[in-house]
Amino acid sequence: MNREALLEVENLSMRFGGVVAVDGISFTAYGREITAIIGPNGAGKTTVFNCLTGFYRPTGGSLVLTYDGKTFRLERLRGHRIARDAGVARTFQNVRLFAGMTVLENLMVAQHAVLTRASYYNFGGLLGLKRHHDAERAAIARAREWLDMIGLTDRADEVAGNLPYGAQRRLEIVRAMCTGPRLLCVDEPAAGLNPHESADLARFLVTIRDRFGIGVLLIEHDMSVVMGISDHVIVLNHGQKIADGSAGEVRNDPTVIAAYLGEEEAA
């Protein structure tokens, strides 16, 4: 299999005042693979995510995203540019849906960039131009496809905040996918889900990987999910990387087991 490097993290560090949250982490995430980042609480996983997705500016190191011959230095891109220009989408630990808007509207907002261009920065929309109308139809169709995939089509016009928790999580992932990313970063998607829902979610992530051929970066505590679907596992502890390999390799690594000190069942 031709493993193409998608994201190369080199010597990433993040310091907050006196606290070093991430200390010189390096790893590579490959395209068409699910890469899991695991580690005990406080290991720095979410910090890495936040650096990747533009919420923190790293104090050191580089984050290079490469695909289709294009290169993006993520540590230099700020905020919204990472999602818009570099094609990195993410979900959040505490689901951040647009709770007062409907399910469909959430997915339409995700396609904002495309729709804005198609409507000549909204003026076309005001004038009722066909190009805008067609783009809206296309966006709704795209949204419908995704909703079909997660079984929320009949709830499309419902307020997102009213959905059950599991559905909200799925919706958030789908919303991120609607931005057309090449790297999807999912932050603890199985948190708060029962084993049945977690298994569904795991399958869904695999489907995304296979059907869209993108890279998925995953933070997760639920070991059944991690070990079940990850092609590549990276273990962090105290802001440093302590293991890097396949799921099987990592599971049996004594350093990893020690780090968890038996908190997690060796899955």
Place this chain on the structure above:
Amino acid sequence: MGAAQRFKDAGFTALIALALAFPLLGFQTTDTGDGYITRFNWVAIATAAAFVVRLLLSLVPQRFRLHQYATRYTALPQGKIITLVAGALILFSILLPISPLGSRRTIDLATLALIYVILGWGLNIVVGLAGLLDLGYVAFYAVGAYSFALAAEWYGLSFWEMLPFAGLIASAAGFLLGLPVLRLRGDYLAIVTLGFGEIVRIVLNNWSPVTGGPNGIGDIPRPTVFGMPISPGAPEGVTTFNHFFGIAYDPLQRLIWLYYVCLAAALVINWFSLRIRRLPVGRAWEALREDEIACRALGLNPHTIKLTAFATGAMIGGFAGAMFAAKQGFISPESFNFQESATVLSIVVLGGMGSQLGVAIAAVILATLPEFGREFAQYRMLLFGAAMVAIMIWRPRGLFTVRAPSVRLDQP
């Protein structure tokens, strides 16, 4: 809850009311500080009332208090009711001047109400849709009014010539205001916009050579009928409306024409704001209100969204300002103080932030309230303040709010 507990609560409330009422209700000093009167009977009434009300409230069953949980948005078939109500209101507005109700005073009041409706819709974009608490909205109202007045004074421009520019200039002001507040959080944004509103008022009040200072600017032209002024006579070469149609001049005609101009503007702005909600930029405003961080994660630029919200809201405020100037014929900084901003904010809050019809109804009510009696005029602001607090506690999404989604899955 036992009776003893109820009485204790009521007693405590009464005690607080006593402490609150005693100094300010109980006494009133003379303006020169050499004497005072007492009004202890009022204090007693207030204390007793507090006791009784608290007692009664504690007797209300729990389930009636679920109001605050019952105010989520819903996707609704209520769309039909809204259309009916809106249609009825529009019909009423069109027929008003020619109906038996169409006296000079009524039309004047109705025009003012329309201006407040437009202001409400404008601020609704900023506060209701985008969730940016702008406390200085009156600044754009002022910019629109003064740019028209000054253009008329210096360059002799007419209402129709200046109307688009009033909006444009106000919109530029909105953009300029937006720039420094881009990275500010809700509270800070509110107070900075408040400061801006005050700055504009102070400048208008003191920059006399340009703005006329406290004396304001007068002789503001009224809108013409396609170039023909409504007046008894006109300078050389200008045909008046009356002359053209052979109708005798009556001051009421100008009033009615202005009313219809404002009504037409309101309908256009209504169409515009309903439309823009369905466009990407409108959805982006609402998304920003819901969760700015999620917006960023989806590639939306919060700065752009804020700027467009400010600029668009300001533009509408500018239009309202020009219309206000034309209506009054004279403007002064007095009309553009924080109280105005607060009034428009009340309209948006009471009407339901984001709800087009709700804001319109609230605007009409608030604009016509002083007419219902002197007491209302006096207590108007007091009621606004109390109403804002009450609404936030019981129905934070406003009195009339029902939110229709901007797009549905199965659209015809």
Place this chain on the structure above:
Amino acid sequence: MGYFVQQLVNGLTLGAIYALIAIGYTMVYGIVGMINFAHGEIFMIGAFISLIFFVVLGALGITWIPLALFLVLVIAMALTAVYGWAVERIAYRRLRGSFRLAPLISAIGMSIFLQNYVLLVQGAHEKTLPPMITGGFELMRSSGFTVDISWLQLIIVGVTLVLMAVFTAVIQLTSLGRAQRASEQDMTMAALLGIDVDRTISLTFVIGAALAAVAGLMVTLQYGVIDFFIGFLAGIKAFTAAVLGGIGSLPGAVLGGLLIGLIEAFWSAYCPSEYKDVAVFAVLILVLMFRPTGLLGRPEVEKV
């Protein structure tokens, strides 16, 4: 030179008053993360209560200044504190979990309500009070200009510094202070540890209101004229002071207050004084644009 020093004196006095109000803003913001828009009105109410009781006590025959002063101080602080408590209880407590704008709008509504309440029950006219504390001394003479410091000015600045010291000590050393700092950091955790968060918050509002009452008393004494609208402007400026000094920091509030007082005094003296308020607003905007954490504040890290 003499003129300059006089402005310095006047500015510090004014600044001390702003500082007292600013402490209230900064403490509330620190613990509940919101601007108490009604705080300016609380200050105004403190001023009115002070004036009223000066008049009443005078009419009742209590003319010995120190006693009158003491009584008015206690009464004003106590009654204004009740207002502060009531505002929090009515307008803010239930909105703590609500959407972002709700407490803000409620605060504005409360501010409007209080302003108009005083307008209605006390009248729209200015109220004056004949000067009660007079006299002072001459600090220096320079190029024909005499620089005077009044006893009142000394008292104002002195009282402010004392109160600041007292409250800083309270925050650092007492259990109330610890409870407050804990609630500031993490309200849920504090509650889980047995801290009565509601009570801590109420106490914060009460203390802020009491200090604002002292400011109101000072204003009544120093300027001798008040009206229902003074809270609006003083509120914005005191808030600017809190931001300038670093929101959440008590010494910052005092520092900010003194600076704003100086800015206002010097601007009035050397520039067109009609625009002195614009100068203060400009400071607010500039600080928030370029150094939002203020001079002594702690930087906030965005939590994602």
